[in-house]
Amino acid sequence: MRLALLGCGTVGSEVVRLLHEQSADLAARIGAPLEIAGIAVRRVGRDRGDLPVDPALFTTDPLGLIKRDDVDVVVEVVGGIEPARGWLVEALRAGKSVVTANKALLAEDGAALHDAAAEGGADLYYEASVAGAIPLLRPLRESLHGDRINRVTGIVNGTTNFILSAMDATGAGFAEALEEATELGYAEADPTADVEGFDAAAKAAILASLAFHTRVGAADVYREGITEVTAADVASAKAMGCTIKLLCIAARGTDGAGRETVSVRVHPAMIPLTHPLASVGDAFNAVFVEAEAAGQLMFYGRGAGGAPTASAVLGDVVAVARNRLAGARAASESAYADLSVRPMGEALTRYHISLDVADRPGVLEAVAGVFARHDVSIATVRQGPAGGGPAGRGEDADLVIVTHVAPDAALAATVRELRGLDIVRSVASVLRVEGGA
Template sequence: MGDALRIALLGCGVVGSQVVRLLDEQAGDLAARVGVPLELAGVAVRRPARHTDLPAGLVTTDAAGLVARGDVDIVVEVIGGIEPVRSLLLDALAGGKSVVSANKALLAEDGATLHDAAAKAGVDLYYEAAVAGAIPLLRPLRESLAGDRITRVIGIVNGTTNFILSRMDATGAGFDEALGEATELGYAEADPTADVDGFDAAAKAAILAGLAFHTRVTASDVYREGIGAVSAADVASAKAMNCTIKLLAICERTRGADGTEQVAVRVHPAMLPRSHPLAGVGDAFNAVFVEADAAGSLMFYGRGAGGAPTASAILGDLVAVARNRVRGSRGTGESSYAALRVQPMGEVTTRYHVALDVADQPGVLAAVAGAFAEQGVSIQTVRQEGRGDAATLVLVTHTATDDALSRTVRHLADMPFVRRAASVMRVEGTVNE
């Protein structure tokens, strides 16, 4: 067995500490799989006093110095955020070191720069742990399905929001109550903004779309809508249609008005038929449904977060990168040859569920139907619930552009006999009321 490969670990929190543990506990197996031992050269942390369990000689607060060391072969980054991490990883790549990262925010914002630096230096940039935790997802998209044409990727990629929506569905609780439970159980951060407002899922959607469609997609390209406005009434309306509500990341090939192939990438809550495979994904689990021309439908399911699951994905990348270095080769790099246009959300065709509190009087249904027709939006189903002051019209549309549907809803809200739009939500899948 040859000389050991030396690893610099940037960050040693919930995930990093599990990486250290697995490197120690599985040292023999990892060496056998790679062909040489894997050794920690150092661990960069901000507060050394919190890491008394690590050998004192490994701990440093000088991340830049650790990255620059000549005896480091691979840099593993679990700090998160944009800077100083971007600069650290660019320095590592420029110095001929391969990089393993779990940093979805950085990869979604500026992955192109990192990929270019890795290609220029002839080293690897792997990031399986950036999306869906322990679930092997990115490598199948990048390698296993490289000979196929992926048409759609739709998934639940944020465990916190899935837990909240699952509890609302199971108990009838409101959003605030379910969020409180998620926080108490440790599924939600003290500041849950990144999760509940969809930022986390949008970053992951950008990475998934880039891999699936061979196109550079950034987080700013992703239409994003969180779950804060989802109410118990919305959940009840979904149940009446035999649906559930999920925060979905949806990446799909589309066609523009001129017929050219494009990609649409969006994150938003949607009503999903309970017959859909994703509808039964509960608690804080993640699942991603992939549709491809030859392979058909594939589903990836598992724990999408947590120290040990995420560390498992990191170790998988680490073994792959280490094997490449032993062989003197480089793994699969970025594939962005297609360079498809990212379609604005207004041009994307969607379906809507609309619940309107209306005056119970003759001609209301005809006027509402006319408002949809004016925008070229056809109605699939319509029903009335209640009478008098409690009258509600519930409509589900056929597909139309999101702009047309939005204009219709705004017009309806201005009608004198419409008291309010009680629920407006997109619908995915085939719904039969």
């Protein structure tokens, strides 16, 4: 089995190293040796240390490499939308199996790749695109195919989980925790994709597509990042017996006409310390799956890094290579359900709202009236002097309200009206609450 490797950065280098170190075991598992036919890179002459590979294999012509007759499998670890999309579509249409870690491309235009795979009769595997080495996507599309998945809740970005865990442990603000994450190598020089939720949203789209047999793209995912989460929010969560995590949530539901739909969203949320995801710290990932027959399942491990991602890539390479030797093909994309995606306003959630209010009689009654007008039920109220508790950030008095479950649109409308009240100095914080009654 001869491989074309597109990209030789952090992940690509680890793929080469593992192919070299485990060559005998991989050949035994597949039934044939794996060989690198070529490696497409931007600069052939770049110093790659002691990478165990013949320098003659490097090329700056990825399309030419893909089109070679002696290439059986194309492994793409370059990332980005273009030119990766064109390369992979070319390979798949030519009947060459593809293994990719490209979450952005799969979320942006996975349909084009799946269609090309069907046209060429080729395999498309992408375990490494979500949660690194954690075996997650294959269980969703194979092991749980006989079940009905109702909800997937996950921590799928290690950078944001490290930042929020550091804020929780030390009381630091977002900027300080981000600086520490950057110094330790958990955050990129430009952390926007992570801290603004773009990375997690792409992964949420992939998870929802597999879980609900429906094509879900990045544009279908509601997204909020963690840049507005403050030390006061973290302290307020602790006072409630909660912690804050950036969650991706994909869930089945029904619309007003009773038709089945799906909801897919990424945002920071408070979750109770009793929830299985609450103890996931540092840069680890975890995904909590709720299925009708299997019940609750938890997948946990390192979700990023060269070696973990390369492990997932090679797992896929073994699978597609065995299929090619057997003259078989893996099950094609399952998108038969074709469910519509609900807008965020119809998602059912709870809110934690911190208000700075005037400290005078009748304030609580007026605030409660706003909630009642939008048919939002209040679960708890905590009131105290300004600056006197975890939520104390404004003048006069602090009011912390946690709601019962309601449509997000009703909750958002409630917050908008609260902002317009003269007795409300400011809406200091709004966070969703998940995983509780």
